[in-house]
Amino acid sequence: MMNTSKLPSCSFDIVEKERGALTVHIKGKMDFQSASLLIKAFSTMIKSRSPKFLTVGLEQVTYFDDYGALVLDEVKRLMGNLNHNFKIDDPHHITDKILSFINFESLNQPADKISGKTDGFVVNLGQSALVHSADTRTMISFLGSVFLSFIRILTHPKSLRISDTLVSMEKIGVNALPIVSLISFLLGFVMAFMSSLQLQQFGANIYVASLVAIGMVSELGPIMTAIVVAGRSGSAFAAEIGSMKISEEIDALTSMGFEPVLFLTAPRMIASIIVVPILTFFSDIFAILGGLVIGVFMLNLTMTSYISQTLETLTFFEITWGAMKSFVFAVIISLVGCLRGFQTRGGADAVGNAATSAVVSSIFLIILFDSFFAILRSYW
Amino acid sequence: MGKEPIIQVENLVAQYGEDVILDHVSFEVFTGEIFVVLGGSGCGKSTLLRHMIGLETPSSGNVTIDKVNITTCDDHARYDVLRKIGVLFQSSALIGSMTLAENIALPILEYTSLSKSAIEKIVSLKLTMVDLNGYENYFPSELSGGMKKRAGLARALALNPKILFLDEPTAGLDPITSAEIDELVLHINKSIDATMVIVTHELDSIFMIAQRVIMLDKQTKGVIAQGNPEDLKENSLNPLVRQFFNRWSKPLA
Ligand SMILES: Nc1ncnc2c1ncn2[C@@H]1O[C@H](COP(=O)(O)OP(=O)(O)OP(=O)(O)O)[C@@H](O)[C@H]1O
Ligand SMILES: [Mg+2]
Numbered sequence: 005m006m007n008t009s010k011l012p013s014c015s016f017d018i019v020e021k022e023r024g025a026l027t028v029h030i031k032g033k034m035d036f037q038s039a040s041l042l043i044k045a046f047s048t049m050i051k052s053r054s055p056k057f058l059t060v061g062l063e064q065v066t067y068f069d070d071y072g073a074l075v076l077d078e079v080k081r082l083m084g085n086l087n088h089n090f091k092i093d094d095p096h097h098i099t100d101k102i103l104s105f106i107n108f109e110s111l112n113q114p115a116d117k118i119s120g121k122t123d124g125f126v127v128n129l130g131q132s133a134l135v136h137s138a139d140t141r142t143m144i145s146f147l148g149s150v151f152l153s154f155i156r157i158l159t160h161p162k163s164l165r166i167s168d169t170l171v172s173m174e175k176i177g178v179n180a181l182p183i184v185s186l187i188s189f190l191l192g193f194v195m196a197f198m199s200s201l202q203l204q205q206f207g208a209n210i211y212v213a214s215l216v217a218i219g220m221v222s223e224l225g226p227i228m229t230a231i232v233v234a235g236r237s238g239s240a241f242a243a244e245i246g247s248m249k250i251s252e253e254i255d256a257l258t259s260m261g262f263e264p265v266l267f268l269t270a271p272r273m274i275a276s277i278i279v280v281p282i283l284t285f286f287s288d289i290f291a292i293l294g295g296l297v298i299g300v301f302m303l304n305l306t307m308t309s310y311i312s313q314t315l316e317t318l319t320f321f322e323i324t325w326g327a328m329k330s331f332v333f334a335v336i337i338s339l340v341g342c343l344r345g346f347q348t349r350g351g352a353d354a355v356g357n358a359a360t361s362a363v364v365s366s367i368f369l370i371i372l373f374d375s376f377f378a379i380l381r382s383y384w
Numbered sequence: 385m386g387k388e389p390i391i392q393v394e395n396l397v398a399q400y401g402e403d404v405i406l407d408h409v410s411f412e413v414f415t416g417e418i419f420v421v422l423g424g425s426g427c428g429k430s431t432l433l434r435h436m437i438g439l440e441t442p443s444s445g446n447v448t449i450d451k452v453n454i455t456t457c458d459d460h461a462r463y464d465v466l467r468k469i470g471v472l473f474q475s476s477a478l479i480g481s482m483t484l485a486e487n488i489a490l491p492i493l494e495y496t497s498l499s500k501s502a503i504e505k506i507v508s509l510k511l512t513m514v515d516l517n518g519y520e521n522y523f524p525s526e527l528s529g530g531m532k533k534r535a536g537l538a539r540a541l542a543l544n545p546k547i548l549f550l551d552e553p554t555a556g557l558d559p560i561t562s563a564e565i566d567e568l569v570l571h572i573n574k575s576i577d578a579t580m581v582i583v584t585h586e587l588d589s590i591f592m593i594a595q596r597v598i599m600l601d602k603q604t605k606g607v608i609a610q611g612n613p614e615d616l617k618e619n620s621l622n623p624l625v626r627q628f629f630n631r632w633s634k635p636l637a
Contacts, residue, residue: 035544036492036496036544037496039502040496040498040499043498043499043502069575070506074505074509106509106512106513250480250525349525350480350523350525351479351480351481351524352479352480352481354481
């Protein structure tokens, strides 16, 4: 704070007329800058001298506002809130304008609503249960609306906002391509490098290609891509829809006869479903390229042998399995992102929370579903 | 008080990108007066206000507040100027994650070192002023539009600023509350000698509170009238100005 270093625009003298009766003459401005200093000075003075009678002389005060009134009120309180031992000497009636307008006694009524911080454990528990049940209700009705929106789109294809869908596809897919490619390339590179250390001991260099191909296409490619998309776009869905929610834009859409879920969720969901598998495909290719670099430059494999080993390993089943996973992940990311957006309530911080929770929940669900897929596959 | 300018705007050019919104606007606001900025929707009133409080940098021209040129001054000087002004934004701009009491206490905590109980008193005083006592622990999202306006006004008043900028303080309020806000404005103007720069459309308010007005126009991107409202209503040479003050609709061309 810069103002405290400055000299206050206010000073005072203390005169003791007779024993125990003090008069304090205040000079200058009684505003927000001098208020806290005056209160402190008065409280130390009253504590050290404990006067029986106190007069505050305002004849030299040049400015007086409600902060000045606050000082007088505090002084009165310090004097024990009695009227007979405290007097304001105000010959120029400088306080009249303010004191006619305010009444500190009336301010001490308690506020209507008790702030939540003082609630006990049980109340908090109950409240959070209520919040969760409300969230569950929103979630179910949201899933229902999504379902209805898709039926609507199937029966009336025009109700899908095509231009929004294209914009979303660009944001989710095209703009994510560089980062997804880079991460996947490095991932393939590292995978090949680490596995080659082991496989080299058995002279099984060529299986590095198989390992990278299988590992990426059926497992890491879909997961990596989904995590990147969740971080980039899932959070963006939640933040966009959340800020629309708190600024009543969603209500405006509803009042204009739009179905908000159809209007906002469907384009994002369809865009994700189309684009995420394609991104995954690119991720696989770049990872295989990363592996190829290690294979060719470290393991002295020829490029053709690496590629043909890769193609041999990758069956049609592996490729569709990976694509199907990334389809499911796309559904998860877009549903969770939009749902968190629609659940936003309150102010700007709620938007931030929605974005965070969209990313955390979708990554959790992605890993969870990935485990389901792994179990499913072992019983295939 | 005398006629001493506290705000001087000289040849202000305001631009958003290529769009010139205000073109060479100059005027002065005198100490202690209630100065009203008028004009049709979208003519740049909020833009003018944002430039006057230094939120936007003008493409050219100067704004001087209390002898400090805020377009060129350093951060320290700007901080000193900001302490002297209070602003009510058109959208109230209360911080959504804080209760009303916390919103109003925000500038008080920043600029004073008063105790918690003293701040509580000032806060409830300010809320009482705008008739919102008892709503200390409400969040802005739990208030009506008009209540948010009044809470924003309370926050602008928190430090009894020397200069108050109010962007449409009565828009969206019922006539009784509007009249009360007008009275409050007059009262604040008298009791703490605050200079007020107010954007408003409400004719009743204008005639009740304005000591001097300027009227902006979208076509000319500048001031088309300046003076006392009663005077302009009767005697302005500009038909648009008379139209505005007499509430005539545009002639059908
Ligand atoms: N951040 C911005 N970027 C670009 N243009 C803007 C921006 N803010 C305002 N404008 C433009 O400046 C012009 C004036 O806007 P401004 O908000 O100042 O109008 P106003 O006079 O306050 O209108 P109202 O009475 O409706 O509040 C408008 O044409 C608007 O499109
Ligand atoms: Mg405006």
